[in-house]
Amino acid sequence: MNVKNLLLLFCSTALLSSCGLFSSSSLIRKAELVNEPVNDTIHAKNIMGLYIVYVKIDDHEEPLEFIFDTGANLTVINKKTADRLGLEVSGDLNLGDSQGQRNRIPLTMINQLKLGEGVYENVIAAVIQFPENSTVECIATDGILGYHVIRQMQWAIHPGDTLLVGSTESLLGDRTYDAIPMAGWKAPLLQVNFKGIGYRNVLFDSGSTGGLDIEQKYLSKISDSIPVVVEIDGTSQGVFGNNIDTVVTVRNTAIEIGNSSVPSDVDFSQTNSRKVGMRTMGSYHMIIDGQAEKLYLGEMETENSRTRSFGLIPGISDSTLYVSSLEIDGQAADKGIQFLQALESVNGVTAADINSMECGYLNFILEVVRNAEQIELVTKNGDRITLEREESEAKMLD
Known part of the structure; x- marks a missing residue:
């Protein structure tokens, strides 16, 4: 399921x-x-x-x-x-x-x-x-x-x-x-x-x-x-x-x-x-x-x-928030985000915040990101990247 x-x-x-x-x-x-x-x-x-x-x-x-x-x-x-x-x-x-x-x-x-x-x-x-x-x-x-x-x-x-x-x-x-x-x-x-x-x-x-x-x-x-x-x-x-x-x-x-x-x-x-x-x-x-x-x-x-998407999906593994899905030509990739890249936070929520809640990841998705039209990622080196929810540009395969 x-x-x-x-x-x-x-x-x-x-x-x-x-x-x-x-x-x-x-x-x-x-x-x-x-x-x-x-x-x-x-x-x-x-x-x-x-x-x-x-x-x-x-x-x-x-x-x-x-x-x-x-x-x-x-x-x-x-x-x-x-x-x-x-x-x-x-x-x-x-x-x-x-x-x-x-x-x-x-x-x-x-x-x-x-x-x-x-x-x-x-x-x-x-x-x-x-x-x-x-x-x-x-x-x-x-x-x-x-x-x-x-x-x-x-x-x-x-x-x-x-x-x-x-x-x-x-x-x-x-x-x-x-x-x-x-x-x-x-x-x-x-x-x-x-x-x-x-x-x-x-x-x-x-x-x-x-x-x-x-x-x-x-x-x-x-x-x-x-x-x-x-x-x-x-x-x-x-x-x-x-x-x-x-x-x-x-x-x-x-x-x-x-x-x-x-x-x-x-x-x-x-x-x-x-x-x-x-x-x-x-x-x-x-x-x-x-x-x-x-x-x-x-x-x-x-x-x-x-x-519509942000061009990525954040995931969590143990104590690490990271990019678990990435559109290859999407807006997140265009801004330098990489697949499996570790993140400090998404919309101010950290891995520690998620792990402190029962079923924290599902609640994070449902309550923090679900209705957002814009999200802010903070990378491990402190860079702040803003993404807008939008229809992704589709392209012909090479």
Whole structure:
């Protein structure tokens, strides 16, 4: 999970391009909904376009925070939460995250999971110790709710809302929808068209704050006709950690999903995954119907804002504030800023300030930089550099 609105805040590079655990094995089973019919409205938090729902496990009454993540075909529980609840490990599985990193991960069997009025039994979950400073854990303390649970009902989503409607009966009503095939019982896969080229098996990832991600090997199909922004990105985070990637982005464009033209950024990255996240999909009312393998795309209800950036994203590692993503020809690079360069402060906030707060980095992004139209960087040698939020100049690739 995925978890890019640094995308909304800075540029088109994902903070959490996906929470997704798309690669797994045939050992994954469907969770079983045992009390249908269900027609339920559940309360959720909305953080950067991601939905955080509350579940209860076994006989524990404590509500637990989970990211509602169609991009994860398996439910994930934070190791600290699993230990606190006394969940027993039973076997392991070779899992891959959204950044292509793989590990053997212990599994636990959740006898009963409650999500609103829905009761699910025999829910297999991966037990994962999230990396230090993981933003996944800061967005949802306890884990990630996977598609094997989500697909048991229809789910209606309204942009920016803090309610989700789930039902075992039809939620379509009198609205008009574009009924889009969404193949796959392990993960919801769409066909997406961009500049006349069809891309199959694009993961619809509600645990991603990104736009459309495509493998970089397909860049040659459009690179001679469309200007792009190139950045070195160290912010994309999966559940096992970060990767450094060179991302080539077509910004403020449109893609076709079904019969709908959808505003989106398109990232061509070095990770071997295709997905479309909530930066693109989150402006629409939609119904996710895993049983019928359909995505019902309704009207756009909130404006999809154009991407503007400062030409960089600040990151933090231990006690160092540094440049974790940099547009190669952007305004920050033009002013002499380098990738991985250490910084003294951003808008007066230092690494020590960030580390003194719980989930300090996420709060720094949300509270200090999110609404800024201008930021001031102070470098380690005392230079002060002012950057304005603006649409980056796109250029043709050489």
